[in-house]
Amino acid sequence: MALASAWSDDPSPVAVLERQRRRESAARTYARSFPIVPVRARGMTIEGADGRHYLDCLSGAGTLALGHNHPVVVEAIRRVLDSGAPLHVLDLGTSEKDEFTSVLLETMPGGPSGWRVHFCGPAGTDAVEAALKLTRTVTGRRNVLTFTGAYHGMTAGALAVSANVEVKAPLGTTGLDVTRLPYPYDYRCPFGIGGDMGTDIGVRYLETLLTDSHSGMLPPAAMIVEPVQGEGGTIPAPDSWLRRMRQLTATHGIPLIIDEVQTGVGRTGAFWAVEHSDVIPDVMVLSKAIGGSLPLAVIVYREELDSWAPGAHTGTFRGNQLAMAAGTATLRYVAEAGLVQRAAEVGDRIMRELRTVQTRQPCIGQVRGRGLMIGVEIVRPDAESDARGARPAAPDIAREIRSQCLRRDLLVELGGRNDAVVRLLPPLTITDDEATTVVERLAEAIVAAERDYAGVPA
Ligand code: PMP
Numbered sequence: 001m002a003l004a005s006a007w008s009d010d011p012s013p014v015a016v017l018e019r020q021r022r023r024e025s026a027a028r029t030y031a032r033s034f035p036i037v038p039v040r041a042r043g044m045t046i047e048g049a050d051g052r053h054y055l056d057c058l059s060g061a062g063t064l065a066l067g068h069n070h071p072v073v074v075e076a077i078r079r080v081l082d083s084g085a086p087l088h089v090l091d092l093g094t095s096e097k098d099e100f101t102s103v104l105l106e107t108m109p110g111g112p113s114g115w116r117v118h119f120c121g122p123a124g125t126d127a128v129e130a131a132l133k134l135t136r137t138v139t140g141r142r143n144v145l146t147f148t149g150a151y152h153g154m155t156a157g158a159l160a161v162s163a164n165v166e167v168k169a170p171l172g173t174t175g176l177d178v179t180r181l182p183y184p185y186d187y188r189c190p191f192g193i194g195g196d197m198g199t200d201i202g203v204r205y206l207e208t209l210l211t212d213s214h215s216g217m218l219p220p221a222a223m224i225v226e227p228v229q230g231e232g233g234t235i236p237a238p239d240s241w242l243r244r245m246r247q248l249t250a251t252h253g254i255p256l257i258i259d260e261v262q263t264g265v266g267r268t269g270a271f272w273a274v275e276h277s278d279v280i281p282d283v284m285v286l287s288k289a290i291g292g293s294l295p296l297a298v299i300v301y302r303e304e305l306d307s308w309a310p311g312a313h314t315g316t317f318r319g320n321q322l323a324m325a326a327g328t329a330t331l332r333y334v335a336e337a338g339l340v341q342r343a344a345e346v347g348d349r350i351m352r353e354l355r356t357v358q359t360r361q362p363c364i365g366q367v368r369g370r371g372l373m374i375g376v377e378i379v380r381p382d383a384e385s386d387a388r389g390a391r392p393a394a395p396d397i398a399r400e401i402r403s404q405c406l407r408r409d410l411l412v413e414l415g416g417r418n419d420a421v422v423r424l425l426p427p428l429t430i431t432d433d434e435a436t437t438v439v440e441r442l443a444e445a446i447v448a449a450e451r452d453y454a455g456v457p458a
Contacts, residue, residue: 013037013049030058033402034411041068044427044434046411055437057412057424062230062262062373065289065330065339067427073292076329077322089319091119100324103331104290107271108300110280116306121315122295122323124261124287125153128224130299130313131283132157135222135255137308145206145223145254147183148190149232149417152224152259152285161224163232179217181206183225185235187366187377187390188417194388203244210252222255222283227273230262233416234368234375234423239277246279255282255305261297262373265289266334266428269344269371276370289334292326339428343371346435350374350424357443363397363450365390374424375416376442381450393420397453404445410438 009015016037024031037049044067046054059067066073080087080096097119105112118134120127136142146152146161153159159168160175168174182190182202189198209215227242229235249256258281263273267289270276274284282305287297295317334340351367351374358364365379378398379391398420405412415423426438 016049030413033413034406036411043067043070044430052409054409054411055434055441057410057426057438059425059427060293061288061413062267062425063288063291064293065265065267065334065428066292067429068293070292070330070333070429072329072333073326076292076325077294080321080325085321087321088317089321090316091318094319094321094324096321096324096328097319100328100331103328104286104298104300107331107335108284109272109274109278114303115300116303118299118301118313119318120297120299120313122287122291122297122317122320123153124259124285124297125155125158126315127261127285127287127297127299128152128158128161128259129155131224131257131259131285131301132161132222133313134299134301134305134308135257135283137312138305139219139221139253139255141219141221142177143179143218143220144177145179145181145220147181147225147229149183149185149229149235150224150226151229151231152226152261179209179220183229183232183235184237184241185229185233187368189388192387199238199241203241203248206245206248210248219252220254222257223249224257224259224285226259226263227276227279228263228268228370228373230373230423231415233377233421234373235416236268236368236370236373242274242277242279246277246281257281257283257285259285261285261287262425263370265331266340266343267371267373267425269340269347271335271340273370289330290327291320291323292328292330294320294323294326296320296323296327334428343428346430346432347371347374350435350439353439354442357439357446361443361446361450363394363446363453365393369424372424372426372428372430376422376424376446377416378420378422381453393418394453395420397449398422400449400452401442401445404448405441408441408445410441410445412442 017035038046039049040047044056046056120130150163152162160178184199186194191198191201209217258274260272283301354367362381365377367376369375378394380394383391385391395418398414413423415421
């Protein structure tokens with residue numbers, strides 16, 4: 001029997017996309033907004049089967065620190081393939097894993113010693129599960145402190161600490177044993193105050209929860225936090241706030257889990273985003289870029305926490321040798337080629353230029369970010385501002401901007417509240433010319449979308 005012989009019937013992009021639409025689940029995501037069949041990719045450019053060359057600001061949801069098929073990554077993968085090493089070895093020790101572990105530990109905040117690594121199933125969400133299990137096991141507590149706007153993944157525990165109500169609502173639960181705290185989202189301050197005072201009130205509220213004998217909150221097993229919220233809408237937390245979270249958790253004996261799945265490996269202009277605030281977490285959750293474009297996820301935690309039993313967090317796919325080799329090559333290249341500093345500089349430049357665009361385009365509510373994790377919040381140009389100058393989100397304009405970008409061969413995704421934040425996650429290898437093109441095309445797309453919108457009744 002020849003399997004899938006029908007496949008050769010019509011390999012044209014239109015037919016591929018049509019079969020995908022018919023056969024894949026209604027839950028598919030990027031495929032809905034980007035009718036592209038990628039055939040080749042290099043650096044920041046994806047070539048579609050339609051012959052067009054797209055400038056990719058998705059980078060596999062922030063995975064591709066070095067862009068597509070970077071020579072050092074391809075070389076590392078080839079080397080393992082050519083060596084005849086087994087590609088799948090559960091969690092056995094290998095030289096690839098040994099080297100990856102050494103290189104990874106060298107990058108840890110505060111230095112390489114005193115940490116333990118646990119290799120997880122190959123997705124960020126599984127590493128989040130591991131971090132939650134570890135801290136619950138160590139403390140013997142259940143409740144986890146987490147934040148509005150958080151995104152930590154789609155498996156049960158990770159979803160419980162995540163914040164997207166739309167995804168949680170059909171499940172009939174918002175997740176048990178979680179205390180939700182306000183994340184310092186200045187543009188839409190949860191207290192309607194903003195600035196330092198808005199941030200301070202959130203800190204003060206947490207202090208009360210931890211110290212008031214009638215706060216109603218049981219002692220938490222952990223706090224989990226993203227230093228820059230990604231899916232929540234590219235929202236950087238102030239460094240002083242993160243330091244306060246570290247102080248409070250330390251004082252009250254609560255392990256601090258920092259989720260650097262999206263912010264890690266130079267993306268924010270520091271190798272790890274916690275370095276901006278000099279915070280040393282108890283647990284780091286790492287995935288995406290650490291695998292150099294292949295699936296890999298780990299937690300790295302203080303060795304005092306290492307009290308769980310053998311098999312406490314298993315998983316079949318914890319030994320992807322190709323991902324470890326690609327990851328080692330990526331970590332090294334990011335550090336040695338100065339890409340951390342580069343991300344900070346190009347990111348600042350892109351944000352500066354987008355803020356100039358903002359002065360002409362009232363649909364841009366805010367341009368924000370850190371390094372090459374950039375968000376442009378799209379708002380209704382014709383609506384009243386609230387007391388702090390923010391206007392209502394405009395998801396329809398944001399969607400139009402995304403499709404205007406696509407027409408100009410620029411791939412950008414939407415995220416954040418109401419999907420109204422245009423998110424840019426270009427590779428750290430982006431050239432000056434590519435940065436110029438990204439800003440030009442995005443600016444044109446914004447102008448076009450705003451022009452279309454004009455005249456539509458508020
Ligand atoms: N944590 C953060 C901060 C993320 O951004 C993501 C993915 N966007 C995850 C966890 C989950 O990772 P994965 O999709 O690999 O499960």
